[in-house]
Amino acid sequence: MEKMLMVSSSPHVKAEHTTRKIMLDVVIALMPALIAGIYFFGVYVLFLTVVSVGCCVGFEWIWEKVFKRTITIGDLSAVVTGVLLAYNVPARAPVYIIVIGAFVSIILAKQVFGGIGQNFINPALAARAFLLAGYSTDMRSFPVPEQGRLLSSVDAVTGATPLELMKNGALDQLPSLTDAFLGNIGGCIGEVSALALLIGGIYLIIRKVITWHIPVCYIGSIFVLTTLLNGFDFYQSFYSLFLGGVMLGGFFMATDYTTTPMTIKGQIIFALGAGMITTLIRLFGGYPEGVSYSILIMNLVVPLIDKYVKVRRFGEVV
Amino acid sequence: MKGMTFKKGIHPTYHKEITSNVQIEVMLPGKEVVFPMSQHIGASCTPVVKKGDYMYVGDQIGIANGFVSANIHSSISGTVKVIEKRMTVKGVKETCVVVENDGLYAINPEKQIMPYNQEEKLTRDILIEYVKAAGIVGLGGATFPTHVKLSTPQDKKVEFILINGAECEPYLTSDERVMLERGEDVIEGVKLLLQVFKEARAIIGIEDNKIDAYKRMVTLAQDTPIEVKLLHTKYPQGSEKHLIEALTSRQVPSGKLPIEVGCMVHNIASVGAIYRAVIKGEPVISRIVTVSGKGVRRPCNLEVKIGTSIREVLEYAQVDWNQTVKIIAGGPMMGTALFDVDIPVTKGTSAILCLTKEETDCKPPSNCIRCGKCVAVCPMGLVPIHLQKSAIHGHYEVFLKQNGMDCIECGCCAYTCPAKRELVQAIRTAKAVIRAKQS
Numbered sequence: 001m002e003k004m005l006m007v008s009s010s011p012h013v014k015a016e017h018t019t020r021k022i023m024l025d026v027v028i029a030l031m032p033a034l035i036a037g038i039y040f041f042g043v044y045v046l047f048l049t050v051v052s053v054g055c056c057v058g059f060e061w062i063w064e065k066v067f068k069r070t071i072t073i074g075d076l077s078a079v080v081t082g083v084l085l086a087y088n089v090p091a092r093a094p095v096y097i098i099v100i101g102a103f104v105s106i107i108l109a110k111q112v113f114g115g116i117g118q119n120f121i122n123p124a125l126a127a128r129a130f131l132l133a134g135y136s137t138d139m140r141s142f143p144v145p146e147q148g149r150l151l152s153s154v155d156a157v158t159g160a161t162p163l164e165l166m167k168n169g170a171l172d173q174l175p176s177l178t179d180a181f182l183g184n185i186g187g188c189i190g191e192v193s194a195l196a197l198l199i200g201g202i203y204l205i206i207r208k209v210i211t212w213h214i215p216v217c218y219i220g221s222i223f224v225l226t227t228l229l230n231g232f233d234f235y236q237s238f239y240s241l242f243l244g245g246v247m248l249g250g251f252f253m254a255t256d257y258t259t260t261p262m263t264i265k266g267q268i269i270f271a272l273g274a275g276m277i278t279t280l281i282r283l284f285g286g287y288p289e290g291v292s293y294s295i296l297i298m299n300l301v302v303p304l305i306d307k308y309v310k311v312r313r314f315g316e317v318v
Numbered sequence: 319m320k321g322m323t324f325k326k327g328i329h330p331t332y333h334k335e336i337t338s339n340v341q342i343e344v345m346l347p348g349k350e351v352v353f354p355m356s357q358h359i360g361a362s363c364t365p366v367v368k369k370g371d372y373m374y375v376g377d378q379i380g381i382a383n384g385f386v387s388a389n390i391h392s393s394i395s396g397t398v399k400v401i402e403k404r405m406t407v408k409g410v411k412e413t414c415v416v417v418e419n420d421g422l423y424a425i426n427p428e429k430q431i432m433p434y435n436q437e438e439k440l441t442r443d444i445l446i447e448y449v450k451a452a453g454i455v456g457l458g459g460a461t462f463p464t465h466v467k468l469s470t471p472q473d474k475k476v477e478f479i480l481i482n483g484a485e486c487e488p489y490l491t492s493d494e495r496v497m498l499e500r501g502e503d504v505i506e507g508v509k510l511l512l513q514v515f516k517e518a519r520a521i522i523g524i525e526d527n528k529i530d531a532y533k534r535m536v537t538l539a540q541d542t543p544i545e546v547k548l549l550h551t552k553y554p555q556g557s558e559k560h561l562i563e564a565l566t567s568r569q570v571p572s573g574k575l576p577i578e579v580g581c582m583v584h585n586i587a588s589v590g591a592i593y594r595a596v597i598k599g600e601p602v603i604s605r606i607v608t609v610s611g612k613g614v615r616r617p618c619n620l621e622v623k624i625g626t627s628i629r630e631v632l633e634y635a636q637v638d639w640n641q642t643v644k645i646i647a648g649g650p651m652m653g654t655a656l657f658d659v660d661i662p663v664t665k666g667t668s669a670i671l672c673l674t675k676e677e678t679d680c681k682p683p684s685n686c687i688r689c690g691k692c693v694a695v696c697p698m699g700l701v702p703i704h705l706q707k708s709a710i711h712g713h714y715e716v717f718l719k720q721n722g723m724d725c726i727e728c729g730c731c732a733y734t735c736p737a738k739r740e741l742v743q744a745i746r747t748a749k750a751v752i753r754a755k756q757s
Contacts (some may be wrong), residue, residue: 013673117687
């Protein structure tokens with residue numbers, strides 16, 4: 001007796017990559033920045049990240065359980081959100097900030113719209129914007145990095161971030177380019193080390209999770225525009241690329257599949273738009289950093305971009 | 319040397335090494351051979367035999383019904399047992415002529431197709447008559463009647479005759495083996511085409527994963543006007559429109575036929591069949607079938623008589639029923655999954671694949687994450703995810719506006735989707751619904 005054969009419409013073979021494998025690659029790509037964060041700010045950073053991941057996955061599970069939906073925590077997208085959320089808070093942020101942030105990102109930004117793939121703004125950035133508005137004191141006290149001290153002193157010294165120094169014109173107090181590149185500067189956990197983020201970003205490009213278009217256009221447009229608007233100060237424009245969230249935003253936030261256009265042409269428009277808004281906020285806004293708002297604003301434009309940017313059809317009669 | 323290519327597409331795992339070095343073996347059918355009256359695109363044939371008739375090898379069984387249709391001939395000698403509806407590869411029951419095989423393979427002393435007298439000038443009408451009589455169809459799997467392709471409108475000039483040796487579907491090696499072992503027939507067939515289409519350039523395109531076949535064809539094509547070109551290995555290179563683009567840099571306009579850009583495309587095996595029909599008077603009564611997949615213990619390339627039961631072919635290749643979960647007629651990208659193996663091999667059966675659980679994906683679909691991979695790979699420049707949404711919601715006007723009818727159903731979108739969404743499947747259904755509504 002023969003068993004039943006499986007029957008389905010073609011194709012009968014599929015690529016190896018899955019949503020889960022892609023998300024896992026993103027998590028791996030984010031690890032160098034975590035190591036850098038721990039190195040500069042101590043193990044508390046690791047604790048915050050673990051809590052953040054736990055809360056994000058937990059909220060997703062609870063929501064899906066309550067509303068009797070398929071449990072999707074296995075796709076690891078909540079893990080990515082959790083890591084990114086932790087990277088967007090200062091190194092001494094209190095735990096409740098993380099819990100609130102996880103709720104906002106997973107429930108308010110993602111699940112109420114239908115879960116993975118349905119959110120129209122980046123969940124981690126939505127939480128960051130929410131926390132900045134609601135808990136600005138906690139979100140804006142940046143401890144000074146204490147290189148290599150895993151268990152940092154209880155009363156960590158806080159200081160201005162390089163971007164704040166720039167905004168206030170205190171250029172003489174800026175850290176060196178090397179420090180800015182390596183991450184020995186004040187800032188959010190995952191943002192400080194441009195080097196670590198670059199390693200992760202290149203990993204994503206090699207693994208074909210992302211293409212070069214968004215990071216290059218985004219970071220490039222910030223450089224060009226800052227140079228133009230800043231009196232052709234090439235050094236300072238170059239230096240500012242390693243500050244704030246440019247690298248994290250360019251490689252990990254502006255490349256989020258769900259909240260960016262699907263076509264390469266659309267992605268370039270998205271990246272240039274975000275780069276422009278980032279620069280304008282940095283140079284002319286009332287706020288030292290513009291990466292998160294620029295990406296959030298461009299997230300809202302994505303449906304329009306996808307609607308109007310047409311792919312060239314094969315054999316299209318022009 | 320970099321092969322010629324087209325934009326977008328995918329690089330699946332090819333698994334061609336399983337059978338690419340296995341020589342063609344002739345497999346003989348068992349007691350009963352079944353000839354479905356529809357083995358091609360177009361109208362079904364009408365049987366010209368009745369129960370009890372004795373058939374010689376090559377005798378006509380079914381006559382083409384209209385212009386887009388192709389004759390069917392007996393591949394064996396024996397007596398017509400019954401004419402009835404039987405299951406076919408298409409998944410529907412069709413009228414079939416069942417012949418009891420006497421095992422003699424006797425050839426009719428009075429050949430029904432007289433070989434062409436080579437002293438006479440070969441005109442297009444004569445060529446078309448031969449192709450029509452021999453029931454030649456696109457043997458790559460599409461089974462479009464070849465004489466229809468040859469009947470180009472008088473006002474359109476044939477500038478290129480492109481011979482499709484891309485064989486871009488994974489696993490398949492039947493065309494590769496034809497080029498290696500029966501390349502002479504192919505070259506002679508192309509020469510016949512060139513006699514008729516004098517102003518045309520003939521180019522044979524072969525993917526660069528079949529370098530031996532390429533070299534063989536280059537050697538055979540020496541001292542002939544036939545060009546042999548290497549193509550970059552990429553799916554769906556064997557698609558007619560994409561082969562034209564790769565070899566001539568011309569794009570067939572949306573909704574138009576290749577002749578619009580002066581091209582005519584034939585499959586490798588079909589050209590060999592043209593040679594055998596014209597010079598030897600042989601109709602299409604057998605074809606090369608790749609039997610592969612991890613579910614067979616003895617993967618092979620077989621010359622199978624049309625009408626042979628797929629079960630017999632699988633048993634010949636020592637199928638492992640326990641390991642096999644899915645059996646496919648054709649390639650894994652566009653082939654048909656079979657639910658029954660007691661059906662006959664037809665002219666379009668380029669392969670029979672027995673896939674194991676590991677080889678064939680069965681993960682359930684999940685939410686679209688808007689990664690854009692389907693857009694990045696669609697060789698027709700469509701947005702598969704938008705088409706799928708229109709298709710599953712029944713928004714057919716939107717589907718048409720999104721140029722859904724341009725889809726060639728190659729399956730790149732569904733192959734590449736990380737969320738394993740059934741993109742091409744939904745699009746295929748929508749196309750069928752729209753076509754049914756239009757007619």
